Amino acid sequence: MKKRILVFVFLILQIVFTSGCWNRREPSELGLVAAVGLDKDGENKVKLTVQIIKPGEIKAPVSKGGPGSPKAVWVVSSTGNTSFEAVRDFVNQTGRRLFWAHNKVIIIGEELAADGVVRYLDFFIRDPELRRRSFVLVARGKAEEILQAEHPLEKIPATAIEGSTKAGKNSSTSAVVNLKQFVDMLTSDSRDPVASRIELTPEEAPKKRGIETTEGGGKEEAVNRFKVDGAAVFKRSKLVGWLNKTETRGMLWVTGKVDKGIVDVNCPEHNGLVSIEVIRASGKIKPVIKDGEITVNVDIKTEGNLGEQACQLDLTKPEVLHRLEEAEAAAIQEEVMAALTKAQQEFGADIFGFGEEIHRTFPREWKNLQKIGIIYILN
Incomplete structure (x- = not known):
């Protein structure tokens, strides 16, 4: 009888102390990161730029306002001596803790890649939230400019970048590499790393091409697009050049x-x-x-x-x-x-x-x- 009472008391205590999700985080308290870019800022600082998903705009109907319509992502930047410091500084701007489990791509700016990427990627390797299958790309120019570009078919540009990277396998004209593969090459003593190349392709405004714009006769400016092809070549951890398709x-x-x-x-x-x-x-x-x-x-x-x-x-x-x-x-x-x-x-x-x-x-x-x-x- 005493054993039964002890077992019953133990079960009650288990229910009391293990009920609920002790480490739960509400979506409304998080900033869902879809893409991140790394650029050099000064001599020894790194500038991180992230695309944060705005859930309320994803299912919203497409407006006829064109460039003035609400965007489904917020692009924001932060600077620090290390990537970790820059990540922690984001909360001062966003008011939310960044959540990395949905991150699709990591874009490295050309200047930072030429300086060496090892010290800046350590955070992305250690953090348990980050997916090792996120694609790694190197930008011709600044990663921040790539993340600010738009895509005509996707509300979330990071989704388009991920899709373009995967599509590189269909033509075999792009070096498709994820974070795990890139880090494996970085730590190898007998092989130099490569990664996909991404660059901006400025598109003419419709009026310059002789095309009438939408209602109201308002001006429509040229919009930067991006394309993924070719490869970035590293010697050890530093970018040394590019391969064409x-x-x-x-x-x-x-x-x-x-x-x-x-x-x-x-x-x-x-x-x-x-x-x-x-x-x-x-x-x-x-x-x-x-x-x-x-x-x-x-x-x-x-x-x-x-x-x-x-x-x-x-x-x-x-x-x-x-x-x-x-x-x-x-x-x-x-x-x-x-x-x-x-x-x-x-x-x-x-x-x-x-x-x-x-x-x-x-x-x-x-x-x-x-x-x-x-x-x-x-x-």
């Missing part, structure tokens, strides 16, 4: 990250182009040590469909298909060599993971290698 896909061929895309080749013995749609691709790096020299073989395999033919070709003949395959291989090799040449000669960076593969394949030899002469052989 062609060079970026050359890098992706080598690393086996080409998902889809279009390869245009010249028609064999005819004028015009043939567009080949890549549906599957793989890239394999195989290091070999021969006669004391390290050779890296890159084996690229693709499978595709004929998407468009702008010339006269008899595709029923096997020799014609064979010539098309050779033309496609030559086009891919040209893209790869463009990326290799720029990375090696201009940046001196290993963005392909050659050193990583050598380290993995020959761990003993790697310890003794001070200067590695790599011969690129493409199969």
Whole structure:
């Protein structure tokens, strides 16, 4: 009987002391962050800019007022000696504690990236609220300006940036990297980091293009848009340059990250182009040590469909298909060599993971290698 009473009392105490959510936070007390940008501010300070979602404006009907209509996000900036200090200072402006679980993208300004990103990213790695799958992008110019830009199809610009980044996989012309992958590359001793490039593309005002604006004849100013393509290249933790779309896909061929895309080749013995749609691709790096020299073989395999033919070709003949395959291989090799040449000669960076593969394949030899002469052989 006494045991039953003790158990009953214990259960009552459990109910009393564990009832409710002790660490609950009401949405009305939080600032929901959709995107964050980092810029350099002076010599040793960092400027953080965030897009904070305004829940009341998300479901609101679109107004005919155009640029004057309410926005679904509030863009606000804060400065500090560290990222953590800048984050804590936001509450003085917003009156709310920032909530990071919905953050979609981290945009790093060009000047800060060139100065080195390690010290500024530590907060984003340590904070448990931040998603490690948030995309990392590097801005041509200031990250703050990117976050202030609008998008015609999305009320929340961060959603559009996330969508454009994901869409880069369809054309394989952008280096799609999330926070975890970027940090892994930063901490690697045998590979240099890359990230997606984002930049502004100013759009003319409608009247300049000879298009009538909305009712009332009011002036409609030009609006900055953004686009995501290409790649930012780092040497260790510092930005050293950029790859265009062609060079970026050359890098992706080598690393086996080409998902889809279009390869245009010249028609064999005819004028015009043939567009080949890549549906599957793989890239394999195989290091070999021969006669004391390290050779890296890159084996690229693709499978595709004929998407468009702008010339006269008899595709029923096997020799014609064979010539098309050779033309496609030559086009891919040209893209790869463009990326290799720029990375090696201009940046001196290993963005392909050659050193990583050598380290993995020959761990003993790697310890003794001070200067590695790599011969690129493409199969």
